[in-house]
Amino acid sequence: MKKDSGYNTSQKEKLLDFLINNKDKHTSAQEIDNYLRSVGSPVGMATIYRQLDRLVEAGTVRKFVIDGKTSACYQYIENEKECHEHFHLKCRSCGKLIHLNCNKLMDINSHIAEHHGFIIDPSQTVFYGSCADCAGLSEE
Amino acid sequence: MKKDSGYNTSQKEKLLDFLINNKDKHTSAQEIDNYLRSVGSPVGMATIYRQLDRLVEAGTVRKFVIDGKTSACYQYIENEKECHEHFHLKCRSCGKLIHLNCNKLMDINSHIAEHHGFIIDPSQTVFYGSCADCAGLSEE
């Protein structure tokens, strides 16, 4: 389904590998560059961006833009359909992304649709706050 | 309360004026510049950004970064305290920001805190989707 059109290059493979291994995190193009450089397989920024664009286009990767950050973040999507059916929690301290499958949360959608006339797109909506680990710690 | 520290300059006043007059919309630094220029009171970009930073810092203005846009958007916040106590809906089509006072929504906080160990910060969380007006129209 997901037309991964294009050649299989080593650069593409390593880039996707990295994204898959970090699918629980948001990653910037810069971080990808750092990683590829650190393993001795540097890839030009232009290529990184071009591959990311392609992956986003194909729906394999999601692009996030986070308030306060000037650069975009990318994240591998395990299962495209699945992530349309739940919300995400994002910890502002450690950056962890939590996939939240919870029926109670899905009630929000219908409630807001019915009572407030607004159609929420869960795949685009992220709850910001503090995860259990970070909330326990004193905030500097 | 809101320490509006700093001098009262005409530039600052005009900038804030514009933001207040457009508090139902998000505005980019570029649009602010265009406006100030159009009324014959151009202000340097550096000053615009510096004032915006200060306003964001003071909580008077919120900064948004939206997918697909390369530049940040800013929006005046009517009442700082009030906005900590409700969620926001943001229409991805027309950009309208809706302040949602709804007890049902606030239940989410306690539910997620208790069952998922995550403390949501409503003031930082925005629901993205389509407002009634835009959802009804055919999407081009």
Add this chain to the structure above:
DNA sequence: TTGCGTGCAAAGGTTTTGCATGGCA
């Protein structure tokens, strides 16, 4: 062999910073 993918370098746009000047308090 064909043409897509890559790398490099340059361009583009947004935001930040340095420094001298001007204006508020």
Add this chain to the structure above:
DNA sequence: TGCCATGCAAAACCTTTGCACGCAA
């Protein structure tokens, strides 16, 4: 008067684009 805010220009950043070469199919 003292210091903060401003303006200009340059720099810093992130991302995109042009072009020639190399590699996958």
